Amino acid sequence: MSESSAAKRPPTIDDVLRLRAAEPVPSADGDAAGDATGDAAGGPAPTRIVEIARLAGVSPITVSRALRQPEKVAEAKRRKILEIVERTGYATNPHARALRSGQSNIVAAFVSNLQSQQFCLAVQGCGEVLEPQGYQLMIGQTSYSYAKETTMIQSLREMRPAAVMFTGVIEIEENRRALRALGIPIMETWAYPRDPIDMLVGFSNIDGGRLAAEHFAGRGYRRVAYIGRRSGRGALRLTGFREGARAAGLDIAAELSVDRVTSMVDGRRALAELLSRKAAVEAVFCANDLLATGALLEARRLGMRLPDDIAILGFGHNDVAEELPPGLTTIGIDSRDLGRQAGAMILQRMRGDMPPEPIRAVELTLTHRGSS
């Protein structure tokens, strides 16, 4: 840093412009070591609890208590200790703590896909609850691959987190056993199995599919179609859709299987394929919003009017779905809230309380917009 030696304030426009591309000059250019954290006392921050203990004139265990169970330390001592900790910038070594206590502050969170807005929201919600309590989220991506899921679950044995959360449920029996064997809180989400490994905040994907069929029936569509995966949650949504359609007397004119969903293009293609079948479909239920937005865009590209020429219904409550004219009708949950609930339950279990109810359901809602 050359022009500016200011600290403790947000950067101004000048700071920002300082970033202007220039010859790379790798390092600092002589700015005096000043009041950076840990240097307040004039030296590097202490790395061991004994140094704090010495400064405070108490034994190490008292410092330890002052940090973890302040109520167990006399007011005066506690204040003095915490003041010294604050001033010196001392930070507990989490490895030593975890080694001795057997308790880590890391919670592993696995998402099927980091690109998914809803999964990220759920993880964020979970982090909002856990981080203020001193836990750190470690995020991994399973990429909808059973092989990768298995590898990551194996790696948990090494990582030794305090708990694990998934944006999904674990289907492979061997993985379920491996998770149970960890002996830590395990949170599954995004479905409603009857036998979760440990805890669950979920919803019934079958109900979601049924809701889709009921919505179509209510709007007067008769010939309907499904686009989506036939495995995992897609299969469940399809099952519910079929049941709902049968109950309402709808005619399922087509079920289009899309195995890999990586972009809207997959939805575009699927709709084009569906239309090429000349099945005279009035309404399409897409198993997720990425497919649905692709289908919606394709329909408009072909000059079709929504919902008159074709109605489209998605799943997932994705943001983009709201913005694309005429607006995508979509079924979904409040993902951030799901994450918060999951975080709160995990927290309870880590603290040793068994939560009153290890299984919770979140509400599925349908947001009606112009596409149906």
Next chain:
Amino acid sequence: MSESSAAKRPPTIDDVLRLRAAEPVPSADGDAAGDATGDAAGGPAPTRIVEIARLAGVSPITVSRALRQPEKVAEAKRRKILEIVERTGYATNPHARALRSGQSNIVAAFVSNLQSQQFCLAVQGCGEVLEPQGYQLMIGQTSYSYAKETTMIQSLREMRPAAVMFTGVIEIEENRRALRALGIPIMETWAYPRDPIDMLVGFSNIDGGRLAAEHFAGRGYRRVAYIGRRSGRGALRLTGFREGARAAGLDIAAELSVDRVTSMVDGRRALAELLSRKAAVEAVFCANDLLATGALLEARRLGMRLPDDIAILGFGHNDVAEELPPGLTTIGIDSRDLGRQAGAMILQRMRGDMPPEPIRAVELTLTHRGSS
């Protein structure tokens, strides 16, 4: 699990349907403990290196070496040890290792916004390089907040990661010092400051802005406008845009400041505001694709033809930008590749090699589509 006791195979449709909503039954229902990982030898996996040492008839340190520096252990012993480790499912305790060796296997990655496709791609790319080498990414979100950034950087002192990566650069001097004081590899990205803290894989946002102006000039637009933030990277892109516009003789008819960008709606609003000014703008450069897609949608909603009535140019190479008719022209980088390069450099530094060049530039490209 009731119907199915299968393991070691991907789930079939039947397994999936088993997940059908039902009465919540919290736990397992008597499936015999079997060959789950760690149980292959008939008992729980060993948790200490001495147990492996005993089984192999060697001392603990030899097992430790066989795992970390196999070349230093005699062939026969090494094979025997690794076979036992494999068979029993033993996993090294990372806390003990980190405590004794002072080396963690955790790399902290901070993104400004987890919802950003490009940032996630960069983190994914980084993980692709680091995870096979045994490192784990710990992901945090700074939410474009200097306060949160500061808090998270403080928490690094406790976390003691092996390295830190940011999808951005650190502007606040105090934070820069705190990071330097950690004494670990620090990676900054997404800009091109002349004095990175430690290492950088970046690009010049000023060049990006200039590229935008040059593109407009090349397509024959004269009256142009800017929509975006006036802090951080937005300010840099604006600076470059101004320079490019001046050099090419363009007329910047408006500069619209948008401070919080959370959804496309911000872009919609900004364009509406811009149009209300009756500035007869021909082309708009939006500092990011979220704003640009919002602007594009708003323009179409108003019945404007792109690019004839108005041209729109974004920044970020976002996926969605490709799909929205008529396709958004956008400037950007290969984010996954940036992440991979960053990961490789971090790896080199963690292994103690100073990489030949601590600063690398990635290429900015313009993808031309129908919106300009």
Next chain:
DNA sequence: TTGTAGGCGTTATCAA
């Protein structure tokens, strides 16, 4: 309320 003693599981160091 505070302190003493000792060990969590691993690896650095030194010695053979």
Next chain:
DNA sequence: TTGATAACGCCTACAA
């Protein structure tokens, strides 16, 4: 190439 010894920093168990 292998091993003995000790220490990393903290917290549990127990005692005062």
